[in-house]
Amino acid sequence: MDEPISVGPVLVAVLVLLTAVGAVVVWVGRVGAGRSVVVAAVRAAVQLAAVSLLIAAVLRSAWWTGLFVLMMFTVAAITSARRIGGLRSAWRAAAPIGCGVAPVLALLLSTGTVATRPVVLIPVAGILIGGAMTATSLAGVRALDELRARHGEYEAALALGFMPRAAALEICRGSAGQALIPVLDQTRTVGLVTLPGAFVGVLLGGGDPIQAGITQLLVLIALLAAEAVAVLLTVELVAAEMIGRMDRGEVGRIARAGR
Structure with a gap:
């Protein structure tokens, strides 16, 4: 063969x-x-x-498997933190990724939908962590860029009586939500435009097309859930001035500078 x-x-x-x-x-x-x-x-x-x-x-050890998944998660958090606002906020960047991945992965494993064998757990966890990392980075960057570009609108919202967090959300929520576009488009067009990695991987591993399709559907829906949570929490952290280059009141300082 x-x-x-x-x-x-x-x-x-x-x-x-x-x-x-x-x-x-x-x-x-x-x-x-x-x-x-x-x-x-x-x-x-x-x-x-x-x-x-x-x-x-x-793959020979459950402990090593757990450490390997933790390493993937740590690298993902550092990568998103560097993209959004530097390593000082790495632990905060870890929150959206963890909150997106942990409940989804726990559901898949606890229901037996995904086997707990290392050879299965590692790739599934890697896909979810990678997707949540990308969503966190995109949402954070878009939200911060929008707040910088529209500081005048942020200030106007404050003048109308909005609290800082609510004012920031009004400005950045829509653009940050665009971070879900890649996974939404991939899910909508799967099988029509692309055959993503999980599908191809099962086929290359000797699985039948039906099993490949089921596996890919599970991965895509799980990614949608994980990335949705990651984007939401990232926007909330940015609006609360807890993550990104606009920490410690920089949103307000930029708004005042625009007067």
């Missing part, structure tokens, strides 16, 4: 070529730093190589 992915020098050449194309397009189009594409690709290669070597040992 032929392998689904041919591993060899040709694969390496294709990966290098695709990375170069992405970097050149970003650089020529001035839509970012071409170097960031190269760095991301190299990091992905190194990290996946390390994980591939580590995962065999992790």
Whole structure:
């Protein structure tokens, strides 16, 4: 039986070529730093190589599996914190991710919908944590950008008697909600536009198409729930000035500066 992915020098050449194309397009189009594409690709290669070597040992132990999931969660929180407002708020960025993932994962495991075997738990937890991380980062960045751009409206809301949190929510809630667009679009178009990773993974692992479809549906609905909670809590934390580069009253200071 032929392998689904041919591993060899040709694969390496294709990966290098695709990375170069992405970097050149970003650089020529001035839509970012071409170097960031190269760095991301190299990091992905190194990290996946390390994980591939580590995962065999992790899968043999429930304790190692738990530590591996905790490591994924920690890296996700740090990544979102750096994107939103720096490492000082990492523990706050962890709250939306944790509150989105923990109840969803607990429901899946407690009902037996998802097996507790490490080989199943790790990828499912990774998908949920990754989705919640992305939603948290997008919601936080969008909310903070909106508050900075519309500081005059924030001040006007305060003048009308709104409390600071309510005024901030009026400004940033709508734009932050756009962080759900990727998972909503993916769910709406699954099977029509794309065949996401869980579906393809089950097929490549020898599963039948029905099982692949059920697995993908479960993952997408679970992601919707986890990301919805993450976005909501992120917006609340931003409005309460507890997360992001606008900590400690910066929302109010920006509003006053706009007078």
